[in-house]
Amino acid sequence: MRIGILALQGAFIEHEHMLQQLGAECVELRKSSDLAAELDGIVLPGGESTVQGKLLRELGMYEELKKRIHQGLPILATCAGLILLAEQVCDTKKSQAAEGCFAALPVVVRRNAYGRQLGSFSDRAKIRGIPKEEEFFPLEFIRAPYIVSLRDTKEVEPIAVIGKLPDGSSGENIVGVRYHNQIGLAFHPELTQDARCHEMFLSMCHA
Ligand code: GLN
Numbered sequence: 001m002r003i004g005i006l007a008l009q010g011a012f013i014e015h016e017h018m019l020q021q022l023g024a025e026c027v028e029l030r031k032s033s034d035l036a037a038e039l040d041g042i043v044l045p046g047g048e049s050t051v052q053g054k055l056l057r058e059l060g061m062y063e064e065l066k067k068r069i070h071q072g073l074p075i076l077a078t079c080a081g082l083i084l085l086a087e088q089v090c091d092t093k094k095s096q097a098a099e100g101c102f103a104a105l106p107v108v109v110r111r112n113a114y115g116r117q118l119g120s121f122s123d124r125a126k127i128r129g130i131p132k133e134e135e136f137f138p139l140e141f142i143r144a145p146y147i148v149s150l151r152d153t154k155e156v157e158p159i160a161v162i163g164k165l166p167d168g169s170s171g172e173n174i175v176g177v178r179y180h181n182q183i184g185l186a187f188h189p190e191l192t193q194d195a196r197c198h199e200m201f202l203s204m205c206h207a
Pocket of ligand 1 (some may be wrong): 045046047048049050078079080081083111112142143144145
């Protein structure tokens with residue numbers, strides 16, 4: 001199985017190592033010709049979504065990648081990747097939401113919603129659909145996006161929820177979703193020793 005990993009910027013190498021350990025072949029996607037490869041799935045890693053979005057366009061990768069995503073190629077998107085995938089993105093500083101980069105996942109996200117105090121934090125949750133889903137999964141958040149709302153509550157399935165909201169108060173906070181062939185996570189599973197999110201992703205790529 002061959003997985004393309006967007007490797008323009010950010011935390012891509014950790015995804016690569018984790019997927020290789022699980023037996024997948026990884027191709028780093030750095031330029032438009034890399035997208036000519038036969039791919040069974042794509043990882044959109046964390047990093048800086050504005051920089052990644054700009055580079056995607058400058059390098060002429062945006063249109064082809066968008067086409068593949070909308071055609072249903074399995075996607076694992078973490079943190080900045082989730083921002084790129086979301087239909088709508090709002091910035092903490094601006095009140096109006098804007099259309100997201102790939103605009104493929106029917107959720108609204110807010111960038112850098114956790115502010116300075118909670119900019120980076122850890123938690124744990126049970127994640128629906130991973131192997132041994134009754135066992136807690138460690139969650140690492142780094143200047144994470146907040147999933148403000150699901151735009152399609154029938155088809156977008158929340159798979160991970162924590163009990164803390166961006167302002168630090170208690171409340172139900174969806175931090176992971178699945179929508180057909182797309183997995184969007186606000187946290188960084190590649191920065192843990194637990195490969196079960198990646199296993200779930202690879203099982204989608206097999207199908
Ligand atoms: N804050 C970053 C952004 O807005 C995302 C952070 C991350 O990917 N760890 O793109």
